[in-house]
Amino acid sequence: MQEIKFYSGENIPLELHKVRVVQKLHLVPIERRLEALKEAGFNTFRLSTMDVFLDMLTDSGTNAMSDNQIAAMMQADDAYAGSQSFVRLEKAVQDVLGKKYLLPVHQGRAAENIISVAYVRKGSLVPMNYHFTTAMAHITDKGGQIAELLYDEAYVINSDHPFKGNMNIEKLEEVINYHGAKNIPFIRMEASTNLIGGQPFSIQNLRDVRAIADKYGIRLILDGSLLGENAFLVLQREEEFKDSDMETVIHTMTGLADLCYFSARKLSSSRGGGICTDSLEIFRELEAFIPLYEGFLTYGGMSIREVEAMAVGLYETLDESMICQSPSFIKYLVDALDAKGIPVIKPAGVLGAHVDAMQVCAHIPQSQYPAGALAAALFLISGVRGMERGSVSNQRDEYGNETYSDMELLRLAVPRRVFTLSQIKYVEDRLNWLYDNRELIGGLKFVYEPPVLRFFMGGLAPIGDWPEKMMAKFKEDFGDSL
Ligand code: F0G
Secondary structure, eight states: OOOOSSBOTTSOBOOOSOOOSOOOOOOOOHHHHHHHHHHTTTOGGGOOGGGOSEEOSOSTTTSOOOHHHHHHHTTOOOOSSSOHHHHHHHHHIIIIIOOSEEEEESSHHHHHHHHHHHHOOTTOEEEESSOOHHHHHHHHHTTOEEEEOBOGGGGOSBOOOSOTTOBOHHHHHHHHHHHOGGGOOEEEEETTBGGGTSBOOOHHHHHHHHHHHHHHTOEEEEEOTTHHHHHHHHHHHOGGGTTOOHHHHHHHHHHTOSEEEEEHHHHTSSSOEEEEESOHHHHHHHHTHHHHHTOOTTTTTSOHHHHHHHHHHHHHTTOHHHHTHHHHHHHHHHHHHHHTTOOBOBSOOSSEEEEEHHHHTTTSOGGGOHHHHHHHHHHHHHOEEOEEESGGGSOOOTTSOOOOOSOOEEEEEOOTTTOOHHHHHHHHHHHHHHHHTGGGOOOEEEEEOOSSSHHHHOEEEESSSHHHHHHHHHHHHHTTOO
């Protein structure tokens, strides 16, 4: 695998930007962090940023914006209909994503809702490389089911496979033959497969999926929320594209899909989202749902300022020296953790570093949510807020039974151009302490479990008094240090 080119000789990822606006952070004492965890039901989503030091919950809406994006927000053309800001956005989508028609939505899951309302029925099956929480929730909400069709290597934590997000082509064809093409409204390919560690697919794989979609007359839908980073890793890892550029790779990917939707909160360092297509027929099938669920067709539930920031952000996605920022910091963190023997998903992907809680917390059964426990423990001893991506993030089956996740991950998101290298080193240092003291981490249980997307607002409690014991050991080792 090629090295990322914006690294210095010492393997130091280089920031190709300067910081001109800063926000003060708070590093509160461990006693307060324990209280905050209790108030938040041991769920990092429910923490207040006043208690968080490094916010590695997500990259969604937290990537740094550029000076040009902020400047564009000032020229917003506020109008209910026919806004010039929308004209600029439509042009950006045509130029950057290569698609003619755009339907704006307020964020990625709104696109998933509209696509599911339009195409999913009771008995529908949607094959995909892997699910994303909100995509799955919208499909099952409309009576559909999903089939996850990754190759086995996708689940191997310690791997050097460059494209773990590839769809298993043989299984895809089997599933279509078994369920019947007429019951499959679309095939969903997710760029940089989020829940298995931000792992990309190759363009060759997408071409193979396209060939099967054509053979059976099924739509191919691309979730492009992490499209820029997937394209960047194609440039690094796919031989055919090693001398190519971001624009060519992105156009090649979107050109293979009938429809591409995205969360602009991730793709373009802004807010909002969109659905784009070259097909007038698809556009017409979805168009009426925009005013029904989102807002008029020239703002789709977004503020006009967000529309402007999205347009500029889309163009910036084509800049390799910008798009490399998050993957190169992630690679640095993954390499550092790996060198210390801390189990982490390899190869380094996009969005964040993903620590394998199944191994770190091998003593905690899945029924006691090892990834949730690891996320809580890391926050306690560092103020670093990660996100559970394991069984807490799974949804119960149709009979109400718990379904255990294939992987139990602690995701440490590295949004674009937000953290400094010393902050990343702090994360590495505290995780190292936690790994040495991992036997102190205990399990969690639900005390409040919402029926849908339970991980967002659910409340948990520790089993036993392990957080207090961990705090005592921390104070023994770190003294008065925060
Ligand atoms: N698809 C993917 C691949 C995503 O990662 C997300 C969001 C969505 C769709 C939904 O977009 O949040 O704008 O409604 N991912 C965020 C995350 C929430 O933290 O990974 P949204």
